[in-house]
Amino acid sequence: MHLRERQAFTVYGSDRVLGVLRANPIFNVLAEDCVRRETIPLGQSFEPRHVDGSSSGLDVELFDVPGKVALYLETGSSPDQLAGRPGDTVGVEIRSGGERLVYIPGCAQMTDGLKRRLAGASVVLFDGTLWRDDEMVRLGLGPKTGQRMGHMSVSGPDGTVASFRDIRVGRKILVHINNSNPILVDDSAERAMLSQEGWEVACDGMEVSP
Amino acid sequence: MHLRERQAFTVYGSDRVLGVLRANPIFNVLAEDCVRRETIPLGQSFEPRHVDGSSSGLDVELFDVPGKVALYLETGSSPDQLAGRPGDTVGVEIRSGGERLVYIPGCAQMTDGLKRRLAGASVVLFDGTLWRDDEMVRLGLGPKTGQRMGHMSVSGPDGTVASFRDIRVGRKILVHINNSNPILVDDSAERAMLSQEGWEVACDGMEVSP
Secondary structure (H helix, E strand, O other), rough: OOOOOOOOOEEEEEEHHHHHHHHOOHHHOOOOOOOEEEEEOOOOOOOOOOOOOOOOOOOOEEEEOOOOOOOOOOOOOOOHHHHHHOOOOOEEEEEHHHOOEEOOOOOOOOOOHHHHHHHHOOOEEEEOOOOOOOOHHHOOOOOOOHHHHHHOOOOOOHHHHHOOOOOOEEEEEEEEOOOOOOOOOOHHHHHHHHHHHOOOOOOOOOOOOO | OOOOOOOOEEEEEHHHHHHHHHOHHHHHHOOOOOOOEEEEEOEEEEEOEEEOEEEOEEEEEEEOOOOOOOOOHHOOOOHHHHHHOOOOOEEEEEEEOEEEEEEEEEOOOOHHHHHHHHHHOOEEEEEEEOOOHHHHHHOOOOOOOOHHOOOOOOOOOOOOOHHHHHOOOOEEEOOOOOOOOOHOOOOOOOHHHHOOEEEEEEEOOOOOOO
């Protein structure tokens, strides 16, 4: 929405992602004198500022997450080629007033390190792309599985719901949900299972209050 | 809207534009097995086909129009650097059942050649970006004039309204209208002047019937 509109803002990103933007002329539509780009090292907290320089009062950290290189940067489909580099897929931790929100819209698998990061969070917004790995293939929507796209599934023994059972967090909310995912249907069996496990499904305009 | 959605369609374009797409990896999101790209020589008619290969019944021609290189491909702001190459800015003429529609969403100036092309068209959809050349500067929206952006203005002695006075066409409709253009306000003086000159202003969902 902001392209070419001359609304000042700052793009915070990993060195990897900002390098991709620098290398592609199409992102020059974000005029340098209007849109600042700031490289954020992974694993270090920083305070984003409003464009007038005033404090946001937030303490923010980017961290690497198991994922995949961006679709348009794929050079082949071997695991090595798809895995991406550090900073290709990141999560964001936002801390303020003693509360902690963790935002992970894409995640290829749960790890012990990620569990430690998530433990005790007030709110987690997590990758809810597919209900099951072969969902798009079965529906005839495309040949790719969730794993091929860099997303763990919501259901299944290694899925998101199972992985979160031993992580204590406040609210758990699924985001980045593909249109093939049955949890988008309010009265689906999958949605009911999800609710029983204490998960919410994000919706347009959702607001989360402390 | 179609990015990554695996809806089959064909991109028809000038050699220049399809070359720009080929050179930029971000357009690889349009999967080759799903979105075909077809180079169309300027000034030659062709029949676009539906993705199943069936006939569209349309006779279409791309033609060069005075314009500008795309914003993100600018290498400097001298007239030479901005002018672009053949195929950077094109119009489209669509013929069917004896009717002729000419679509020119961007045009830097009216030429005699363009007037000959437009003469006798059933419908013209034409560049309505700005009312006056310095409109965005005066409103404090940005430093660029219409000419700097490759657009002639609607008003003024060399503007669109004046240029069309000696061209006989059926319906004349302005498209590609910037949000700073007062013709977007239904009861503005500029809109009234436009109507008196026989011009219409396009709107979302507009349909044009023979």
